[in-house]
Amino acid sequence: MAERPYVIDRLISAKSIAARIEALCLEIRAEYSGADKIVVVGLLRGSFIFIADLVRELDMAVEVDFIEASSYGDAMESSREVRILKDLRSGIEGRDVLVVEDIVDTGHTLNHVMGLLNARAPRKLMSIALLDKPTRREVDFRADWIGFEIPDEFVVGYGIDFAQRNRNLPHIGKVRFTEE
Ligand code: IMP
Ligand code: MG
Numbered sequence: 001m002a003e004r005p006y007v008i009d010r011l012i013s014a015k016s017i018a019a020r021i022e023a024l025c026l027e028i029r030a031e032y033s034g035a036d037k038i039v040v041v042g043l044l045r046g047s048f049i050f051i052a053d054l055v056r057e058l059d060m061a062v063e064v065d066f067i068e069a070s071s072y073g074d075a076m077e078s079s080r081e082v083r084i085l086k087d088l089r090s091g092i093e094g095r096d097v098l099v100v101e102d103i104v105d106t107g108h109t110l111n112h113v114m115g116l117l118n119a120r121a122p123r124k125l126m127s128i129a130l131l132d133k134p135t136r137r138e139v140d141f142r143a144d145w146i147g148f149e150i151p152d153e154f155v156v157g158y159g160i161d162f163a164q165r166n167r168n169l170p171h172i173g174k175v176r177f178t179e180e
Contacts, residue, residue: 004177004179005179006176006177016148020148025054028058037060037062039063039064039092039097040058040063041117043066043101046167047102047130049159050100051100067087067113069112070085080138091120092122094122095122096123097117098126099127099128101127102131102159102160103132103160104131104143104146107140107141111141114127126145129147130148131146131148131150133152134149135151150172154174158170158171
């Protein structure tokens with residue numbers, strides 16, 4: 001699949017992403033204004049650039065932790081069964097937590113992770129996803145904050161990969177295959 005030639009068409013510019021993050025961080029900060037410190041949890045690996053930009057824009061005390069769930073593997077199809085490959089280092093009981101994801105697609109991944117973390121009794125647990133593909137949803141789940149709603153396109157860049165490639169693209173692009 002990854003061998004098929006493709007080009008990447010720009011969908012969201014780096015500038016638009018930065019502007020959106022600024023606005024989102026104001027809302028997040030207001031929402032967590034009662035907290036001394038929040039635990040920002042990134043879902044590996046797709047959220048690594050988003051979380052880096054997000055925490056630098058968040059003018060408050062943060063701890064950063066990561067969790068990794070199985071997802072696409074090297075394919076373009078989501079797997080409905082979510083497994084935890086790497087768990088948090090910190091306990092979150094009684095703490096204020098924000099989970100950061102790259103994309104909500106079918107919804108299985110973030111829905112599962114939020115359920116798992118919620119069972120650990122955090123004081124507050126919210127989620128943010130840079131991108132949302134609402135037309136693809138298979139479970140009833142919505143992140144508390146969304147950067148951008150996008151159509152049903154396969155996207156790459158800004159941390160997001162296609163078979164482990166294109167994560168280092170500074171903007172979000174969509175994959176277009178150039179031959180059948
Ligand atoms: P879910 O279908 O909501 O469980 O999403 C599973 C995971 O698939 C997300 O965390 C993303 O990492 C990945 N994913 C979904 N859509 C895309 C895409 O367009 N490009 C690359 N990865 C994607
Ligand atoms: Mg992911």
